[in-house]
Amino acid sequence: MTQEKYMKVALAQAKKAYEQNEVPIGAVLVIDGKIVARGYNSRNKSHDATAHAEVNAIRKACKKLGDWRLENSTLYVTLEPCPMCFGACLNARVDKVVYGAKETGSQTPNVLNGVNHKMEVVGGVLQDECADLLKSYFKSKRT
């Protein structure tokens, strides 16, 4: 139930992205049961290729804690992370990544293969809600 609780917070972030005409992906970073930072995809608005939900949440958390090491942290994100975002989690020493919808053509096994920092990855939490939001966004773009 805890995973669902935080995924709902990530979903609320994804909805903010949707409202701003961005691909609706949201993330939340949690340490010891406390939300440290939230983030949502802002690639279009910021013109920044690195401004994915996960990187935005990680950067805010680092700034807030004054440390690039986010130890004992879990990142919740509505979509399976891309290689950049998994790499950012590894660099920030994130312990665990929990994602909602699965990415088509996932690179997860490739990216996590052979890295030193061990990071647990759990997928499929509130999968339908997370996927539906993305489907709704892309459908609205086609009509």
Place this chain on the structure above:
Amino acid sequence: MTQEKYMKVALAQAKKAYEQNEVPIGAVLVIDGKIVARGYNSRNKSHDATAHAEVNAIRKACKKLGDWRLENSTLYVTLEPCPMCFGACLNARVDKVVYGAKETGSQTPNVLNGVNHKMEVVGGVLQDECADLLKSYFKSKRT
């Protein structure tokens, strides 16, 4: 010779990092023979796990051009990129990555395996100069 010319610019950035007590890695982003942005690792100073040389250069270039797509661009970096930075290059549609020193335990083949955006990768340009700067930094930390 062109590759060496830009790698020297990246090396100058790496030296700035060294002077600021950061792991000395530098990067430069070039489009149509023009330097669009320079960056150096600022992880310690900024307390930001994502503030690698490559991401810093990419973010600056995106901001300068007002576009998250850095088309026809080449990124020169003094050390073989980590998965996050390769992922950032892919997300920014960078055409080509040229790096200097090779990373021990490189994840490059894993990260680039099966991705949609095709990106050329060339390693070993001014390899010794790039590696020597890193060795000198880590040696200074041990004494």
